[in-house]
Amino acid sequence: MSALYTIKDVASKAGLSQATVSRVINNHPYVSEDKKKAVQKAMKELGYVPNSSAQRLRNLKTKKIAVLVSRIVNPFFSQLVDAMENRAAVCGFQLILCNTRIDKGKELEYFQLLKSKQVDGIIMASVENRWEVIEPFTKYGPIIYCNEYDPEATVIRVRLDQVEGGYIGTKHLLEKGHTKIAYCQGNDSSVSVNRRKGYLKAMTEFGIEPLDGWMFKNIFTIEDGRNIFRQLNRLTDPPTAIFTGSDEVAAGVIKEAQHHLWKVPEHLAVVGFDDQPIAELLDPQITTINQHTSDIGFTAMEVMLEIINNERSNDSQDIILPIRLIERQST
Numbered sequence: 521m522s523a524l525y526t527i528k529d530v531a532s533k534a535g536l537s538q539a540t541v542s543r544v545i546n547n548h549p550y551v552s553e554d555k556k557k558a559v560q561k562a563m564k565e566l567g568y569v570p571n572s573s574a575q576r577l578r579n580l581k582t583k584k585i586a587v588l589v590s591r592i593v594n595p596f597f598s599q600l601v602d603a604m605e606n607r608a609a610v611c612g613f614q615l616i617l618c619n620t621r622i623d624k625g626k627e628l629e630y631f632q633l634l635k636s637k638q639v640d641g642i643i644m645a646s647v648e649n650r651w652e653v654i655e656p657f658t659k660y661g662p663i664i665y666c667n668e669y670d671p672e673a674t675v676i677r678v679r680l681d682q683v684e685g686g687y688i689g690t691k692h693l694l695e696k697g698h699t700k701i702a703y704c705q706g707n708d709s710s711v712s713v714n715r716r717k718g719y720l721k722a723m724t725e726f727g728i729e730p731l732d733g734w735m736f737k738n739i740f741t742i743e744d745g746r747n748i749f750r751q752l753n754r755l756t757d758p759p760t761a762i763f764t765g766s767d768e769v770a771a772g773v774i775k776e777a778q779h780h781l782w783k784v785p786e787h788l789a790v791v792g793f794d795d796q797p798i799a800e801l802l803d804p805q806i807t808t809i810n811q812h813t814s815d816i817g818f819t820a821m822e823v824m825l826e827i828i829n830n831e832r833s834n835d836s837q838d839i840i841l842p843i844r845l846i847e848r849q850s851t
Contacts, residue, residue, distance in 0.1 A: 644669075645666045646667075688718075812843075
């Protein structure tokens, strides 16, 4: 009888998520009595019996955790993963670094590591697929989000208030007297979309209508920053400031501006994001948003280890870390 039904059927009948049903079956802590009773009742009515061999496989520990990043060459991810690795090593865990290259199919390939029990859990530091695509893999082990996230996800999300980040960076430029402010973002990830919301919020508060021609998308690298400046330089009425999505892009903008004999910040003020080492090494030093990258990595790994060791549930929760503006010479 039970072979006709799956954990998905039990979850549907109990009115709960598959993850919650799985936790009840595996006797995880932090599950309310009401949820336990609802799952047990649904299992009894369906005649569902958990697969004991599958449960034994689930309980085996590989002492490995996969971390998904979109661009391994981005210094932000290097710092993030380094903090994760340091925390994991204390508990005898190793990391498997998975570079998705902003590819949905490649991201899904890495989830086979969890399904085939080659890793104990997955930390998503970048996101390509929607939660509805990722959610079925939660039955094979814990998945959490770090930095980027899907608001529909019913697991822990360790992140920052990116709306606030976009807001304080733009407001800083506005308070410096700039009204013509360009904006660069990455793709349509949660991080990029929310920073853009912050940019628009600040501009609206100051009664300024942003121009579509000054808003750029899919900008990631130093070379992208150089190209953005070249576009601005061709305008008859260019912006006097630009808020970029990373210190890499900001560096590219500044170096190309200097190549064309523009002075920063006199002719063009520049704000970066991440507070990477390059922000202090460049001349002028880059005003940027410090998002405490190492703290994000450490916290995400701490959370994952607690989940693996059954010391914490993986129910939907936002763990939001602080963010702040670092003012330097580029503004």
